[in-house]
Amino acid sequence: MATTELASPRGAPPGHATGEVIFRFACASAATLLLVALAGVVISLFIGGLPAFKTFGLSFLTSTTWNPVTEVYGAAGPIAGTLITAFLSLLIALPLALGVSVFLVEFCPVQLSRPIAIAVELLAGIPSIVYGMWGLFVLAPWFAAHVQLPIAMSVTPGSWIDKVFSGTPNGANIFTASLILAIMILPYMAAVFRELFLTVPPQVREAAYGLGCTPFEVIRSVVIPYVRRGMIGVIMLGLGRALGETMAVTFIIGNAHGFPHSLFDSGSTIASTVANEFAEATSDMHTSALIALGFVLFVITFVVLAIARLLLREAKH
């Protein structure tokens, strides 16, 4: 410990005192501003949502009744929809992102790898509303005609397959929403995975090849363990984006407030509910319930990031 302190002296070096003080002050105030803004958002969300929390108590989180006419609000449907779509999309995107990045780093000819990498990064920059429109006008009809209808026609009613895949055949459901989300977080995750894999020193990799490892063994036993901490961080950020994604999901999830009963059932997410109803929410309790939803989403995201931190700490030891 003593050596680290010696290596990075804390006090301002003599001679440039004024400049250093200003520099340090600027950095500190930037960090403070961020914290203050964050605290401000959390506190105002909580205060705004307080009437809803007070009125409905725990049933705000457990009830599936969302009725603006009778002013009864329970957010279990959107909360479940948010968690299901986010984790499902991660499940789809993670193997694909790994495949893309491993191909780019290990197998792809150099002339090809840069254009592909740039294309992947471009994909990451497409606005979410564009994904939503594509989902609504292209993916949903295709999915309804080529996946949902054949399944609905061929299953025996009442079987477990029917229970998992039942739903109106129009392509607006939990699964297509997760698919869109997966496509949205995939380029981002693939791009960062590629950067991570490139940080593995060539000597380490070449040594493994020198020992006679196959490419699969090199990736599995050398490259991935080397960047594991970074990978967990990337996964959690991808999950964070999937949790909060609004517009694309709103277009294609079907926007039913109840609890989704099957993979192909319509549902809603917290973000889509807020986007749908905030502009026209006239009663105070409706507004408050929507702000309370925002607070719940914040808590969910915070828990996800906290878990990521925990995993990172474990990986360190």
Added chain:
Amino acid sequence: MLKMFVVGVGAFAIATTAAAADISGAGATFPAPVYAKWAEAYKAQTGIGLNYQAIGSGGGIKQIKAKTVDFGASDKPLKPDELAASGLYQFPTVVGGVVPVMNLPGIQPGQIKLSGQLLGDIFLGKVTRWNAPQIAALNKGVNLPATPITVVHRSDGSGTSFLFTSYLAMKNPEWASKVGASDSVQWPTGLGGKGNDGVAAFVKQTVGAIGYVEYAYAKQNRSTYALMQNKAGKFVAPNATAFAAAAGSAPWLRSPGNYVLLLDQPAATAWPITGATFILVYRNQENPANGAQVLKFFEWGYNKGDALAASLDYVPLPANVKGLLKKQWAKSVTAGGKPVYVAK
């Protein structure tokens, strides 16, 4: 957070008002295109612009209550007691209608007839197939398929949903007791599309679907609409004449605070799901000059905006209603007891 947001937007609105002496307004998205068109023509004639933020009726009501804009706009009229409590005055500008649209291969627009009661049962999920006896009873001679009915509704809170659910609540007692009428309700069945285009897309993609969209949208997309039974018992098609008939037969004179829903009007040619969109201003204007500008703008819209409105498939108010409203302004919008503007 909401308050901060409102204040922030308001500060922006005030800043722009001060700079250009423009009229500032915020609210409903439904009439936004016609206000924009009027504003363009009005600015060319008078040099006074309109800064209208189409943020939704709920937002418009919040903004005018926070006094950050000269006028608010809402697709849903405020009830007289709410107007009195907030010191606001409301008047309608243009009329629109809500049209049930379907996806039934082989069925032409206007071939299917529906009643309010039946439409309610369909949206309650009680009538589940197109060849159900209730539908067949109204449509003798039409070859109805056995296709299951898929209900499509708006997912976002909207004035269109408000009109539609209010109409169902008027005609179908079970709808009134189980669901009710609002911008967004707890839909018993079906899936939600975002906006008119979201609903239209789901209807187009699902055979056997029924949804509801604004008239202009149904017309421009040549959707398969249904004929609706009105209060006089006649089945009418949705068009400008039918909306004007509904607006003309509404009891404007006898409605305190202009709280008028044009639903299920008695005229023989009236379209039953018709509604007006409204402007909200303060009865007692703190800044009479701004209040006068707002009234002048809408007077111009009443006098010269009909053709522009019709070109966008909005229906102007009947001339006698417009005359009545213009007279109302002198005693309803005042500053220190004096009218801010007397319309000619």
